[in-house]
Amino acid sequence: MTGGAGAGGARLRLVRPEWLDPEDERTARAVWSRIAEPGDRDAAVFVREHGPGPALARVLGGARVPRTTGARGRGGPERPGAGAPAGGDAADGWRERLAVTDPRRDLATLHRFGGRLLVPGDAEWPAGLDDLGDRRPFCLWVRGALDLGQVCRRAVAMVGSRASTAYGETVAAQIAAGLAERGVTVVSGAAFGIDAAAHRSALAFGGATVAVLACGVDRPYPRSHERLIDRIVAEGVLVSEVPPASSPTRWRFLERNRLIAAMSGATVVVEAALRSGALVTAREAEDLSRQVAAVPGPVTSVASSGCHLLLRDRAAGCVTSAADVHALVARIGEAEPDPPSGPRAAHDDLGPLDLRVFEAVPVRSAAPTASVARTAGLGLPEVEPALGRLDLLGLVRREGAGWRRSPAPRRRPGAPAG
């Protein structure tokens, strides 16, 4: 089959490429990931209605696909009337790119890097992505040692500002370490700051980690994280929805966040300013009914202001440790937050009447029982046995005809006596 030029007036005319096989869904999905931008709902709907291969054939055949949504993703502005109007033809854009697309080249590049293409239905496909509906990626370009589907079964997204503080990085490292020790995968974006701290700590503690890029998996970004990303490939998984050689655009960064949120059971914002992309990831997680949590920080630190916004206005959970985070993703009863702890005083376990009597016994000198009763505001029939109990606990002692507190109250020795 050859020919099949476009039908529209001034439209770009394309020759049907030799690689096009409408039955080959994998290749067609790889092509769609190249010609449609992440989050392009018109493409998703068109592919859902016709199937990936036949949809491509229709595009080549000059199909018109009126743009319905402005190709808007979550990250874009949502004010009605802002920017360009809808009403263009989405297929024009796909054809512009189709003219210079060859999936065989993209797949060869991927294989040269030891990678693999995942499509929905594959055993390794992360089930959480299916919750995205028409915002589900066409495919994933993946490199790495671990099974992506498997490691995402117990996974937490840890995200935050690139402009992080030492505090934020320390807490990110502590939480990621604790998650690694609990067998929970850390999903993040390989960016500077919080992302890198989380990945590095997960790796250092032998945990699984997944980095989702906004660019091709063959060209690590940021460049200075090349060694980190190499290590993620060697011991974790590197993922992107855009093909090799794709550059990271602001749009792709915004849309990438939905993948991080969808692949994880919960999203934790460790440290984020008010306009951080981490808040977009949190919103994606909310929209997916995933747990969202934030780590508090000093209210005097603008680097934590986004976290406080989440806690204040968006009902995010407050997490301070890996145990708290683990409780978000664990089945009920499987994990509990750290119990409150702190120094306990010897009289902490006293009943209310014993406490009143204890407090009525002087520290520096002895007082007769009647005086203790008056101070405590209790009758002798109650005060006398209470003093006996306190004596047994080592909290008070007789001195002459009276009572005074023991000089160094001991810890309560087991069960109450008497």
Next chain:
Amino acid sequence: MTGGAGAGGARLRLVRPEWLDPEDERTARAVWSRIAEPGDRDAAVFVREHGPGPALARVLGGARVPRTTGARGRGGPERPGAGAPAGGDAADGWRERLAVTDPRRDLATLHRFGGRLLVPGDAEWPAGLDDLGDRRPFCLWVRGALDLGQVCRRAVAMVGSRASTAYGETVAAQIAAGLAERGVTVVSGAAFGIDAAAHRSALAFGGATVAVLACGVDRPYPRSHERLIDRIVAEGVLVSEVPPASSPTRWRFLERNRLIAAMSGATVVVEAALRSGALVTAREAEDLSRQVAAVPGPVTSVASSGCHLLLRDRAAGCVTSAADVHALVARIGEAEPDPPSGPRAAHDDLGPLDLRVFEAVPVRSAAPTASVARTAGLGLPEVEPALGRLDLLGLVRREGAGWRRSPAPRRRPGAPAG
């Protein structure tokens, strides 16, 4: 009238004092505040059933009042079977103290300090205390320049650890200052740490402040806060439910917290460790259906761990500023939290298509329109008008036959053109 000794076997026998006038409710309440410990429900129920004066006469007459609750207040342990059993006679304790009580002396002391006694129903009585039911204090011993009922109409309790950090004290001072500027009264306990920082800052900014003591208003505690407390008397209000010369016991500290919570529309825990009394105040506020909020801090600081507990497990609101706190107590619409702010980029207001086109325009060299279209994944019919809009906004400019980004993107000049 004389005589009227007790009827019980080994019970204390009292002569009916000359000051007792069952019609004089004020004096009777002053006596009850001396003979019953704060939060003594048996006393509250007995007084409610008979009236303050007649209830006193009954006590003098040897009435038996089986203890039903162990005189337990909120602060006491609540484990069943802990400590002393119920079943004693509460009136025995009241009689022990009644034998050495003379309300004329207590009131004379109060007046010598320029104070006044408030009882329920007085114009100056804080209405919020009535929400305490049988835990409402019998009366209040008050010193100070302001009308207590009035200043409590818009009041926030600010509480926290005595062992505070510089961070906690700074934030307490900032919030108290902002509340003072907004005409909101700061209620606290005059303790070291957060309490003192809140009082001092409210005073410094000309705001109203109320200190609720666990001891008599004639004997400031802690002693080293004598000057602070003098200033609160001079410019605010000093309050206690126990009579002059009463000492501050642990029990009274615990029960005092219910007054702080009840007199305030909201309770803010600024900085508190896990076993801080501030958490008791927060629990009291919850039980009274008052707003409870906590200021987050570094998760690495144990001084903030109680705040994080409130945020994590007890659904406290997250507050970071006086504006946040003000929103808790203000009528809806009367105040709003600070809007998120932060640096905005020139392209922040772009619609999604314009943003895609903007991102496809190179920074360092010019590219022809067709190349921009391919990079953006959009058709020429959409790209050309988008470039026109971006040009009008000063974000891109023509160069030769192509387009490049403007060197220094300007802020968006008003409404979108074209």
